[in-house]
Amino acid sequence: MERFELRLQDFSLDDDQQAVREGFGDFFTKEVPSSRVRDAEPLGFDADLWQRLVAMGATSMALPEAAGGDDATLVDLVLVAEELGKVVAPVPLVSHVVASRLLARAGGAAELLTAAAGGERIVTLALQPVVGSNRQLVPDAAVSRDVLAWSADGLALHTLAEPAAHVPNQGSTPLAWFDPAAGERTVLASGPEAEALFRAAVAEWKLLTAAALVGLADSALNLGVEFAKSRRTLGVSIGSLQGVAFPLADVVTEIAGARNLTYKAAWYASHEPGARPDLPLAAFVQAAHAATESAWVSAHTQGGLGFTVEADISLFFLRAKGWSVLGGDPGADRRQVAAALLASV
């Protein structure tokens, strides 16, 4: 890798990006108090919230104009996903947007694309290649009857009569077993190009999930910081003690790096796809780590209260792992990141 390349290093958001962040930030803060997250358990899907999010343009914005979209970039999507993560909103936006974009690229039926852009049909993606008749757990498959999956003979759309049965899980996500034999199967594309599309979609899923985890980690941290400011011991605020403050300082450091890494990865994926395929994976690894750290440190900062279901940190703790684990073992991503380095030195 050329380590000393003369490139811009501008991580700042322009006015439009700032507007996206603020618009969706306001929306999510207003619409999704923690009670709404709790009410959506255990499925983790709030149909009314989904409708409102669709009305905000979230499901169509990043589709090509031809497919009824606004050609928004992955950078915009990362900003939306981060805001979504801040309130751990119970909506399948990440899977749906990624699968819709893949559908558009792979030449999916116009009718389905239109329904997906309008949020009426929720689509999702099997993140692992299908081998034989082996089933796998697919994110959001409990609310989607359209599942895209890659196997040796190509990228296929599996349409079921009904979404598969929900599997209750620690993160309260709409997880379900996906059986490749079930439903109607249409091969959309095959060959190396189709495989590249599938791999890019998985990377997009990891990137947007990374952004959601950054938002999640940020809110989790804030709960701990606010608690540390007001809680007292021995006549001083606990937040003034370095044993309490330093882990929080470490967490905000991890989050800041994770956030900027998702931005950078999104920029490369939008503007120079193929130049840094390792970055979305690196962002996912870092964000998963930051979310795990943040949730535990924040819960611990809140003492016994941080271990109770009443405390909002519980929502974040359970989803930090419950969301990141859907992307599989980060070890696999780390191996790919290392392989990219080896190929370049």
Place this chain on the structure above:
Amino acid sequence: MDFAPVELTPEQQAFQREVRAFLDEIVTEEVHEHERRTGDGFDERVHLALGSRGWLFPTWPVEHGGAGLDDVCARILALELARRRVPYVTSGTTGGVWPAVERYGAPDLVAELRPQVATGRVRFCLGYSDPESGSDIAASHTRAVRDGDEWVINGSKMWTTGAHNCQYTFLITRTDPEAPKHKGLTMILVPLDSPGVEIQAIHTYGGERTNAVYYSDVHVADRYRLGEVNGGWAVLRGPLDEEHGDGRGNGLDDLSIGVGYTREFQRAIDAAARWAKRTSRPDGTLVADDPVFLDRLGRLVVETEAADATPGPMGRNKASLSFIAGIAELVDLVGPEALIAHGGEGAVDGGAIDYAHRFAQGTATYGGTTDVFKNIIAQHVLGLPRLRLPGDKQLVR
């Protein structure tokens, strides 16, 4: 947001070629050998050569001794210097101190020194840390007493890196021991050739040389005072804030203030990656094919990517702490070969990992320890309350 390659104008392209050709000529293997031997963070020949081009203060106007470079050309130069690992410590401290001299020094002093720092003949080092108080800079005890038109200085400083290659030290002195801690300090630019100054070498296992500097009845003319008497804290904050950085760039510079540390880490990682591609284990398997090796190496790569993307005071901590944790892991991954020094048989990429493992350790200490930075992050990034301590405002031993 933008990470695009910078399009160079024909003039900028020519400048890039000029920089590369010039540096290829002056940054010889001998320069690196000198650095390995002395740990000075400074090479006089290179320093003066850069000064002769106006490249020590490259954005200064030519009439001040700079090269009048635009931001892009300055970045071109910075990248080429970093690529060749040109010793940077003393040029860095000189550049860091200058703004305080310019702002607080008497006009004739500024006029005298400006051309000399530009050519490289005059260099500055940092005289902050007392033997008793490194982190608590404002608790400095090194005493300066007024005597007519002069100051008489007594005391000692630890860790004055580069003192033996510098003409002046940017010294923090105690001028009023009765005043509250921050209000009895005065900054003086002390000529290091003054009688009574004694410089003794201190060596680190990172290979660096730094110094203890002793001051015995050192007489310094009042014209070398910077700023008000007892107003030294404000004068010192300038370079310190610069050293700590504010995390905002011009879109060209690296985001992280710890980028120099991360570059050394990446150099070691790249060395390990090349090693893995050419090395078979005793059982005949290629290291590069080992998924466990890749998993662990990949984690370190992610750490460097995160470090480079971390802003403000957090960027420094991430760079240091990920380097220290990660380089130990990298040594485990490569095994004993990793610790063979430059020139030893089987040294990996000229001992890059051996060096990085030693060098990493100091990065969490100088420039303010990572713990001091955690205090800064806790208070200024998170808004957590500050612990009240007996020495906050008073001088207490």
